[in-house]
Amino acid sequence: MVNQAERVLSGPALWSAQAHMPSVLGRQIVIERAQGSYLYTANGQRLFDGTAGLWHANVGHSHPELAQAAFLQMQTLETYHIFGRYLNDKAVQLGEVLADISPIADPKVILNSGGSDAIDVACKLARRHWQAEGRTSKTLILSRDFAYHGLHAFGTSIAGLQFNRDGYGTESLVPETARISTHDIAAVEATIAEIGADKIAALVAEPVQGTGGVNPPAPGYLEGLQRLCRENDILLIADEVITGFGRTGDMFATERYKLEPDLITFAKGVTSGYAPLGGVLVSPCIWERFYRSGDDTPIFRHGATYAGHATACAVALRHLELLEEEKLLPRVKELEIVLTDGLRQLERLPGVADTRVAGLLGGISLAEDISAERVTDALVDEGFVTRPLRGNTIQISPPFITTDDELRDLLGAIEIALSNQDGKL
Missing domain, CATH: 3.40.640.10 (Type I PLP-dependent aspartate aminotransferase-like (Major domain))
Incomplete structure (x- = not known):
């Protein structure tokens, strides 16, 4: 069995950005390709990109x-x-x-x-x-x-x-x-x-x-x-x-x-x-x-x-x-309505402290007894990428090409992930 020290020494040469390295080594997700609103990992997993990378993949990935x-x-x-x-x-x-x-x-x-x-x-x-x-x-x-x-x-x-x-x-x-x-x-x-x-x-x-x-x-x-x-x-x-x-x-x-x-x-x-x-x-x-x-x-x-x-x-x-x-700015305003409605539904959950929306930017602040990092890790296992931010907040900012159903599916997955946390940090 590889111990922690050996895992650190045998990790990749690349130094990850904004990372506590001992915590991510052995857990890194290698993105191999992407198409539209979806990412594909080196081990074959398909992930919906709920953050548009770092807020940037607005027209989706791999646009010809x-x-x-x-x-x-x-x-x-x-x-x-x-x-x-x-x-x-x-x-x-x-x-x-x-x-x-x-x-x-x-x-x-x-x-x-x-x-x-x-x-x-x-x-x-x-x-x-x-x-x-x-x-x-x-x-x-x-x-x-x-x-x-x-x-x-x-x-x-x-x-x-x-x-x-x-x-x-x-x-x-x-x-x-x-x-x-x-x-x-x-x-x-x-x-x-x-x-x-x-x-x-x-x-x-x-x-x-x-x-x-x-x-x-x-x-x-x-x-x-x-x-x-x-x-x-x-x-x-x-x-x-x-x-x-x-x-x-x-x-x-x-x-x-x-x-x-x-x-x-x-x-x-x-x-x-x-x-x-x-x-x-x-x-x-x-x-x-x-x-x-x-x-x-x-x-x-x-x-x-x-x-x-x-x-x-x-x-x-x-x-x-x-x-x-592609009329993407009007599309953002349409998606803002879907996101706003979906976050209002999530606010009813006991694990949600607050939600915020501006355009296709959404934040879900969680109760103190639920870890945003744990929730976002659980979402990856279900095929969705989100990100924990300051204030125990989950980031929602998918590409502008996202469909209404894809956005609702992401919010639904968040609801399931929250219900599965059962107050665990």
């Missing part, structure tokens, strides 16, 4: 049109960088398309490789903006309790999930950060007053918190954040890495909640995860200073080797067409 877009682009130009005088045509085309659908009027578009990159760039740009304005004390970045903004240095530093911030020898990798209340706008106002608006560069907020437990905004909260930012000269950064490109039923959640942010970060849904791509939409109040003619015009030193990657941009362009051709 996106595979063809990548294939054709690689035959022409795999990529070329966009530093200095150089551009590639697909990055230029994507920039124009994104500017056209942006909730921010007349934006500039910064492209990079993903959500964590986008947050890093947006926070740096916010600080760079105030330095260029001569308001050099405005360096601090606010973010919400329970927020998740990726795991680069800035994302780690502004995380509202303490376990992502711990263990690095300092309270924050980037010191000028602070957290605000997730739902209480009066408490946010008090925090700003305590810190001093003259020290605050920006406030970063997910319109709907994802990893923090699928938390839609309290009524009036986002409007209150926007008001406080305007009154105190604080840039508002909307983190739409999860919600962007249809997840809430509108192209951007800032449209659903009628926000007017200064910067919007995006990633996952721009390609449905078919290629790593992210970026930032930048309002004129920020970008104009960097575009004016003159020897004293500042440079914003952003950029990465794969920023504006031509193949990723080609995939994004075709993907955005598919959202329209």
Whole structure:
């Protein structure tokens, strides 16, 4: 019999992300292929993808049109960088398309490789903006309790999930950060007053918190954040890495909640995860200073080797067409009704503490005596993938192509799994 130490030493070379390695070794599920809303493991199991991967597989898996877009682009130009005088045509085309659908009027578009990159760039740009304005004390970045903004240095530093911030020898990798209340706008106002608006560069907020437990905004909260930012000269950064490109039923959640942010970060849904791509939409109040003619015009030193990657941009362009051709945003609004009705039924169960919905984002918070991790493990055995989140919450965020019956089957499987837990942790 293999003991724990031998199992650790004989495990795969790949170091899993966000994993307590001794707990997952020997239990890892290897996904070998996927089609539509379904995953197929190396041992032949078929699994309904109730999380769309990490919130991203919006058009489903293995879409032939996106595979063809990548294939054709690689035959022409795999990529070329966009530093200095150089551009590639697909990055230029994507920039124009994104500017056209942006909730921010007349934006500039910064492209990079993903959500964590986008947050890093947006926070740096916010600080760079105030330095260029001569308001050099405005360096601090606010973010919400329970927020998740990726795991680069800035994302780690502004995380509202303490376990992502711990263990690095300092309270924050980037010191000028602070957290605000997730739902209480009066408490946010008090925090700003305590810190001093003259020290605050920006406030970063997910319109709907994802990893923090699928938390839609309290009524009036986002409007209150926007008001406080305007009154105190604080840039508002909307983190739409999860919600962007249809997840809430509108192209951007800032449209659903009628926000007017200064910067919007995006990633996952721009390609449905078919290629790593992210970026930032930048309002004129920020970008104009960097575009004016003159020897004293500042440079914003952003950029990465794969920023504006031509193949990723080609995939994004075709993907955005598919959202329209397959009428997937209206479909999200239809599925929101099904999800809302199903979660109301689950709320009747004694093991369910609360449920939350925003578009095709759902969260089921369980009673303290039932483990969300145990429930999600049980669901895998029944052919469904979900994920445990903060707050003992089960994540529901399937692809936009999900049928009504598939969504009901997932919720039915959750009900059965809950009934089988019998109050066991």
